[in-house]
Amino acid sequence: MQRYQSQTQYFKALMHPTRMAILDALREGEQCVCHMEAAFGLRQAHISQHLMVLRDAGLVADRREGWNIFYRVVRPEIYPVIDAMKAFSGEPDGNPFEAEIRSLRQTCPCPKCNPDDKDTEYS
Amino acid sequence: MQRYQSQTQYFKALMHPTRMAILDALREGEQCVCHMEAAFGLRQAHISQHLMVLRDAGLVADRREGWNIFYRVVRPEIYPVIDAMKAFSGEPDGNPFEAEIRSLRQTCPCPKCNPDDKDTEYS
DNA sequence: GAATAATATTCGAAAGATCGAATATTAATG
DNA sequence: CATTAATATTCGATCTTTCGAATATTATTC
Numbered sequence: 001m002q003r004y005q006s007q008t009q010y011f012k013a014l015m016h017p018t019r020m021a022i023l024d025a026l027r028e029g030e031q032c033v034c035h036m037e038a039a040f041g042l043r044q045a046h047i048s049q050h051l052m053v054l055r056d057a058g059l060v061a062d063r064r065e066g067w068n069i070f071y072r073v074v075r076p077e078i079y080p081v082i083d084a085m086k087a088f089s090g091e092p093d094g095n096p097f098e099a100e101i102r103s104l105r106q107t108c109p110c111p112k113c114n115p116d117d118k119d120t121e122y123s
Numbered sequence: 124m125q126r127y128q129s130q131t132q133y134f135k136a137l138m139h140p141t142r143m144a145i146l147d148a149l150r151e152g153e154q155c156v157c158h159m160e161a162a163f164g165l166r167q168a169h170i171s172q173h174l175m176v177l178r179d180a181g182l183v184a185d186r187r188e189g190w191n192i193f194y195r196v197v198r199p200e201i202y203p204v205i206d207a208m209k210a211f212s213g214e215p216d217g218n219p220f221e222a223e224i225r226s227l228r229q230t231c232p233c234p235k236c237n238p239d240d241k242d243t244e245y246s
Numbered sequence: 247g248a249a250t251a252a253t254a255t256t257c258g259a260a261a262g263a264t265c266g267a268a269t270a271t272t273a274a275t276g
Numbered sequence: 277c278a279t280t281a282a283t284a285t286t287c288g289a290t291c292t293t294t295c296g297a298a299t300a301t302t303a304t305t306c
Contacts, residue, residue, distance in 0.1 A: 001163070003219060004140035006212040007205075011138045016294085017127035033253060040124070046295065048254055053293095067252045067303065081207040082130075088200050089129040096126060110252090139264085156283060169265065171284055176263095190273065190282045233282090 013057035014082065018042065018050045023073065023082060026060065027095040030072035032110045039100045068110045136180040137205065141165065141173045146196065146205060149183065150218040153195035155233045162223045191233045 014020060018040070025036055036047050051071060054060045061074045073079075086093045105113045137143060141163070148159055159170050174194060177183045184197045196202075209216045218224075228236045 001140035001144060001165075003214070004143045007143060007208050007214060008138055008140050010208060010212055011134050012293095015131055015134045015138055017124035017131050020127045020131060021124060042124075043296075044253070045255090045297080049295075052254080062253095064253095064303080067250095069253060075211075077211050081204065081211050084204040084207045085130050085133060088198075088204050089133055091126070091130060135263095166266075167283070168267080168285085172265075175284080185283095187273080187283095190280095192283060 010057065010059075010078075010081075013053060013059060014078075014085075016050060016053075018046065019054055020082070021097070022047070022050060022054060022071075023059070023078065024095045025097045025101060026071060026073045027079070028098060028101060030063070030070040030112075031101065032068040032070050032112060034068065034110055035101055035104055035108065038104055038108075039097045066111055068112070070112065133180065133182075133201075133204075136176060136182060137201075137208075139173060139176075141169065142177055143205070144220065145170070145173060145177060145194075146182070146201065147218045148220045148224060149194060149196045150202070151221060151224060153186070153193040153235075154224065155191040155193050155235060157191065157233055158224055158227055158231065161227055161231075162220045189234055191235070193235065 014023075021040055022036060025031055025039060033044065033047060033051070036042075037044055040047065051060065051062075055062070059073060059075055059078055060071050063070045063072070083093050108114065137146075144163055145159060148154055148162060156167065156170060156174070159165075160167055163170065174183065174185075178185070182196060182198055182201055183194050186193045186195070206216050231237065
């Protein structure tokens, strides 16, 4: 059964709701961890742990920018697999967090969202 | 994360080498357990346990015919998902057990393989 | 350079998956 | 009806995954 090692490893990476949510959230391009924390309503450590699994699987990579760390998908060819599964299981395809993440851009203090905040004064 | 329940359940079903092998073996149509046992070189109980997982997931169903129980895929729409993963992970697609199972037909005593064996005399 | 913000890592307990061994079930045969 | 062939189920040990709590790391700011 050695021949199935690779395929099943990747299925294992896709096997958790939080990891599917992360991959969906990254459809729009890179996101910092704080975005996912807010969009999913999950604890920071929890998300970080699942990001580690995806990183170890070679599906995502990170990039630091000041305080924030941005994650991106490095093998977008994984999306056809996910989309095939969504079709199979009758879920609407695409990114269910799209609107949520877009609205985060208003208030998020991370440099990607609000590059000019450097000089902003808070009350 | 409730929304990912269904998708991840199915990924979980695909997550094991033996279960992938079973689904590949069933591409050619229904097979009895003895075929998979011979083709995979795995113990009977092991295969049976994984068949149970696939059955509980609603992917396969069984049918008895005399002594043998034949399994078949009841949701072949799962194959596009598997094929997408094979493409992703660089595996050749299709059923790697095709030749093996075909050759089993020569010697297998199950009714599907040799429907006329009823009257066959052994030494 | 001490404090802080964002994120990562470690640890430990609980839950789940795997797998072999043993046993149970079911239908066919004599 | 006892035996047998094919397959299923149960059990128990081991390994893996999950997840919260605590702690560590890294870059920034004052």
